[in-house]
Amino acid sequence: MGVQLQVEWDLQDHGWAICRISKGPAKVKLFVSYCTDGLADLLASIGSLYGTNQTARFFFDSEPTEIRWVLRNQGADVRVSIYSFPDLAISPDLPDEDGRLLWASTQTRSQLAHVLLEAAQRVLREHGEDGYLTKWTMHPFPVAILQDLRRLHLRHDHCDLAHDVTVPPK
Numbered sequence: 001m002g003v004q005l006q007v008e009w010d011l012q013d014h015g016w017a018i019c020r021i022s023k024g025p026a027k028v029k030l031f032v033s034y035c036t037d038g039l040a041d042l043l044a045s046i047g048s049l050y051g052t053n054q055t056a057r058f059f060f061d062s063e064p065t066e067i068r069w070v071l072r073n074q075g076a077d078v079r080v081s082i083y084s085f086p087d088l089a090i091s092p093d094l095p096d097e098d099g100r101l102l103w104a105s106t107q108t109r110s111q112l113a114h115v116l117l118e119a120a121q122r123v124l125r126e127h128g129e130d131g132y133l134t135k136w137t138m139h140p141f142p143v144a145i146l147q148d149l150r151r152l153h154l155r156h157d158h159c160d161l162a163h164d165v166t167v168p169p170k
């Protein structure tokens with residue numbers, strides 16, 4: 001086994017979450033506000049790579065920093081690049097290259113989807129849908145998006161790891 005991708009979504013109080021990502025020594029800790037639906041956007045962006053979409057972009061609002069994610073299909077792999085821009089008021093119009101690269105990694109789409117599904121389901125196990133909404137307040141836990149990504153992952157990635165069934169399949 002190579003160095004494993006790890007993702008942790010740590011829901012805080014008052015509409016904040018900390019997203020920790022690491023692959024070996026390359027680690028990043030992102031602060032995410034509820035101004036966007038961060039966990040839903042993250043899961044949905046990966047889901048979009050199963051279709052004809054070759055690149056997905058979304059951002060976390062880190063008040064006032066923009067944390068921009070760029071995911072690119074590269075054959076069976078997905079390249080993930082995370083950039084920061086100091087001022088979200090102007091940065092959405094700026095090209096990726098103008099941002100500061102915080103973290104980048106290439107892994108198979110299967111690994112990426114699997115690790116993120118696990119991270120999302122840990123959140124749901126820990127907090128439940130009601131607890132999640134109490135803390136995140138602006139958006140409910142993205143059950144349908146999680147189900148969609150899991151369906152795509154199981155159907156197309158031939159992943160032989162174990163899969164949590166906290167959220168029953170549709």
Ligand SMILES: [Zn+2]
Nearest residue numbers: 114159160161
């Ligand atoms: Zn899997």
